[in-house]
Amino acid sequence: MKFAHWLLLGCVAAMPLCASAQWQWIDKNGKKVFSDQAPPPDVPDKNILRRSGSPPPARATVDASNTDAPPAADASSSAASKAPKPTGVDKELEEKTKKAEAEQKAKEAAEAAKVAKARADNCALARQGKATVDSGIRIAKVNAQGEREIMDDTARAAEQKRLQTVIDSDCK
Known part of the structure; x- marks a missing residue:
């Protein structure tokens, strides 16, 4: 009976490891996509952020396809220039703020x-x-x-x- 409990506990502990087989990429609209399946073939390798079973890339790593690129600062800035930059503005929040300001002005x-x-x-x-x-x-x-x-x-x-x-x- 104790063996069955340990076996069940081991299975429960191993379940999160199955979830690490996730893909992460940026689609043609510039949005991050998370999936347990590989991205479509039309997604370029530079837009694949995480492959199945691999840990997420560090921010200051050098792109593997570019072996003669300078490390750290230049690599992160070139990767940042290739990826779409987030605007930092939430459209819904902006609309709500404008609506609240309009209501306040109307009052x-x-x-x-x-x-x-x-x-x-x-x-x-x-x-x-x-x-x-x-x-x-x-x-x-x-x-x-x-x-x-x-x-x-x-x-x-x-x-x-x-x-x-x-x-x-x-x-x-």
């Missing part, structure tokens, strides 16, 4: 329009009230106790001053 524009409309309404009401106060007709107001009282000259002057400050601030 700000709507809020600004709302404020402008409120100011225009306040301006119209203040001008109408000032015209009424300036006309000299008797104006009655309701006080805090709910009683109706007629505005005297000092109350009329204070109301004119208040309405003029509203006009000055909102009517621009």
Whole structure:
């Protein structure tokens, strides 16, 4: 019974080794392709990044087909110039960012329009009230106790001053 357990444990431990038989290459569109099968014959050898059973290549290695190439820095720069360079920009993220910025601008524009409309309404009401106060007709107001009282000259002057400050601030 213990032998069967050890055999099962050995099989489970060996399973990841089967997965290492992976191919990696860059297709004609410049995208990395991972597969357990060899790439199609139209893929050039320079675009095959990893072969079945071989470890992934180190970044500073020299291409095997180019034996007289200088090592390290020149080899990595020549390999980098042959392979398509990643842009480092995620298109979906860029679109989401643009959409969020557009929504934010739309919200700000709507809020600004709302404020402008409120100011225009306040301006119209203040001008109408000032015209009424300036006309000299008797104006009655309701006080805090709910009683109706007629505005005297000092109350009329204070109301004119208040309405003029509203006009000055909102009517621009």
